[in-house]
Amino acid sequence: MTLALLKRLLEPRSIVAIAGSPEAALLADQLRAGSYRGPLAVFDSLDTAAFPPGVDLVIAPAAVAAEAAVAARPSGAAGLLVPDGGGKDVAVLRAAAREAGLRLVGPDSLGIAAPRLSLNATAVAVHPQPGSLALVAQSNSIAAGILAWAASREIGLSGAVVLGEGADVDVADCLDHFATDVFTRSILLAIDDVSDAARFLSSGRAAARLKPVLVLKPPKPVSPRSALTHAALIVTSDAAHDAAFHRAGLLRVNDLDELFAAAETLGRARAAEAGRLAIVSNGEGLAALAAGRLRQIPGAAAVPAPRLVRTAAEYHAATAELLAEPQVDAVLALNAPLAPVDPADCAREIIRARDAAPLRKPVLAAWVGAGAETVALFAAAGIPSFATETEAIIGFQHLTRHARLLAELMATPPSHGEDDLPDLAAARAIVERALGEGRHWLDPEEVADLLALFRIPMLRPVVVADAAAAAAAARPHFAAGRTVALKIVSPDVPHKSDVGGVELDLASEAAVIAAAGQMAERLRQLRPQARLSGFSVQPMAHRAKARELIAGFATDACFGPVVVFGRGGTAAELIADIHAALPPLDMASAEGLISRTRVSRILAAYRDVPAADRQAVAAVLVALGQMASDLPEIREIDLNPILADATGAVAVDARIVLEPDPQRRRRPAIRPYPASWTRQLALGERRFAVRPIKPEDEVAIGEMLKRVTPEDLRLRFFAPLKSFSHAFLAHLTQLDYAREMAFIAFEEATGDAAGAVRLHADHGHVAAEYAILLRSDLKGMGLGRELMILIIEWGRAEKLQRIHSQVLAENGPMLALCRSLGFEVTLDPDDTSLRRVSLDLTAPGRPPTG
Secondary structure (H helix, E strand, C coil), rough: CHHHHHHHHHHCCCCEEECCCCCHHHHHHHHHEEEEEEECCECCHHCCCCCCCCCCCCCCCHHHHHHHHHHHHCCCCCCCCCCCCCCCCCHHHHHHHHHHHHHEEEECCEEEEEEHEEEECCCCCCCCCCEEEEEECHHHHHHHHHHHHHCCCCCEEEEEEEECCCCCCCCCHHHHHCCCCCCCCCCCCCCCCHHHHHHHHHHHEEEECCCEEEEEECCCCCCCCCCCCCHHHHCCHHHHHHHHHHHHEEEEECCCCHHHHHHHHCCCCCCCCCCCCEEEECCCHHHHHHHHHCCCCCCCCCCCCCCCCCHHHHHHHHHHHCCCCCCCCEEEEECCCCCCCCCCHHHHHHHHHHHCCCCCCEEEEEEECCCHHHHHHHHCCCCCCCCCCHHHHHHHHHHHHHHHHHHHCCCCCCCCCCCCCCHHHHHHHHHHHHCCCCCCCCCHHHHHHHHHHCCCCEEEEECCCCCHHHHHHHHHHCCCCCCCCEEEEEECCCCCCCCCCCEEEECCCCHHHHHHHHHHHHHHCCCCCCCCCEEEEEEEECCCCCCEEEEEEEECCCCEEEEEEEEEECCHHHHCEEEEEEECHHHHHHHHHCCCHHHHHHCCCCCCCCCCHEEEEEEHHHHHHHHHHHHHEEEEEEEEEEECCCCCEEECCCCECCCCHHHHHCCCCCCCHHHHHCEEEEEEEEEEEEECCCCCHHHHHHHHHCCCCCCHHHHCCCCCCCCCHHHHHHHHCCCCCEEEEEEEEECCCCCCCEEEEEEEEEECEEEEEEEEEEHHCCCCCCCCCHHHHHHHHHHHCCCCEEEEEEECCCCHHHHHHHHHHHCEEEECCCCCCEEEEEEEECCCCCCCCC
């Protein structure tokens, strides 16, 4: 099911409508009443319907939708829109549409709109104007509200689709469509649920790299529940969705007001840096209100003193001066209707100043009590305008949030050593042994062993059976001048402190024996059914200046494992200073997770307290992400507290909950780094290490490109290249392994990058386009052939059907290599200077390896 079909459905050039239900009849009436530009045929029933060849969209009621799909198939129809529920089985409709080769929107869909075609096939009376904002919604009522709002604010749409029950076309499909649509500048998502987390994240990340994507998702109420770990209490459905949106670079908003403010801003303004806002106002009080509201934003930059003006000409001069100021990222113009100056004249001067500015910095406006004329002026100029200064500041806040999201999305992570990869066989053996014994928990010593395998420091406990054994285990620590912590071990008590099962700073064997007896008695009184397996003894961690943190992960039903981090302690979930992220994590994304918490501020040095080792904390989070990826048998893990100071980070207490049911185990929604595809190559006397590319390879790729001749760069990129920006290199190195792959080869002798090959799959994961580039001094030795063979192997493993590319006709060596590997070489009908090369991966046999 290709994007070409979806494009025909959402931008139909011809329509057949069957008005066999009230909902379908309403859409037919809307189409008749509008000025739709294409051929439109409306029939009262399926029995009387005719489908002309090449019809793009069929509108049919649910009662006959399956039959309509079958009837429309010979015409080559692209899509089916079902506006009602009709009591039909969704699975039956989906199967019928797929069998007929149609994309299906609905059932129970409010409809679609394509304003450029004057198409309003929705159950909303307003007719959207053409514009650059795309709307994708699951809820009919929310979609109707957004369409009405857009019309009232003269905000145009590039398209709108309301998915209804989403039997076929889903949010991910629409993200892929609007991400590549040249008429769409921003995308609004109004969703209730995510059905396919992996596809949603893959499509969302790809779209967010190209244009702002706003998400409105109503929060779900959290019912009181018991949990075995703090992480499980923290990872609610909302927290998991927040983590997913953040990871994909999507900007979440909480209500329609916030959505409209964000859409108004991001639909009309864009900024790479938007932290420093200058204010121009004709009223001191209005400016003070805006400045005060701006200071309330967490992490807001210092607010410059507002510029106060009296006339339209002064508005122009102040705005022009501020836009030229290097320390200003954006300007907010405020206006109160003070006679005798005409607010519309002031608006015109703001627009003139913005248009004449040498740099296209964002300008926002809040004209209190503005009339239709002023609103229209700002709308025509593409300047976000708001009714109040508070709305304007909220809109500006979305600019800053979006800028930070993009920066994090495109960040190059620091290198993190590969030499300390965990022994996965040993890790799995620990987990499988516990599951084989019917246990849902790892005991404290097993937890310590597992953490050690993943290089997570922990104060190692010793588990003993009784009080006397606990005293004996503590003896060496007392001899060394250390105190100990004593904790009960019970499979029936997830939170030991709830039953007084923790005693700290015990300094003698007698104190240990007494404490053990008291804890056992408290357990008998408070939890008479709980089993006491024994006690754990740990040396006390005396770190007077350490910060107490929590880290771990829990499993969400939709997105799989979710890593959490924040301020630790027994009331961690009540302190509400914990944020979440989806694994896998690298050092950059781990640092991003840390920085979103308030506790991150006290990780820095203050007073006489030296800064904590943030890299050590980030390394713990990376390791937890790897554990979540490699061991789906783990359902939850708590490291609480983690003590972090200048010397590093160490877990004091940890618990790991297992998932015995294989059907409930979840791997991360984001495909982890495919380390198993690492290879070694020997070509004559030279040896190469080949592995999937990583974001931190940006520098290596940049250095490699410097050793490629201008002619070889032209043959690869079809145009001369003279410089390589961070954005360009990030595109080459930051991959979504679910839809693309790239391998990089390093010379083992020097560690320098030698060449790279990449493959990008289409939306349907059927075909993929390849590209390859070698250092010019290494051509002709067989490296390119080996890299091509490897990417073909990857394509087959991914069950792709075809690999293809375009090659300049003058690039004889590449064409010869393609032919030797079994590619078919044909003329490009659109450009005689190009050749199309294609390899059928479903054909038997493998490419030659000699």
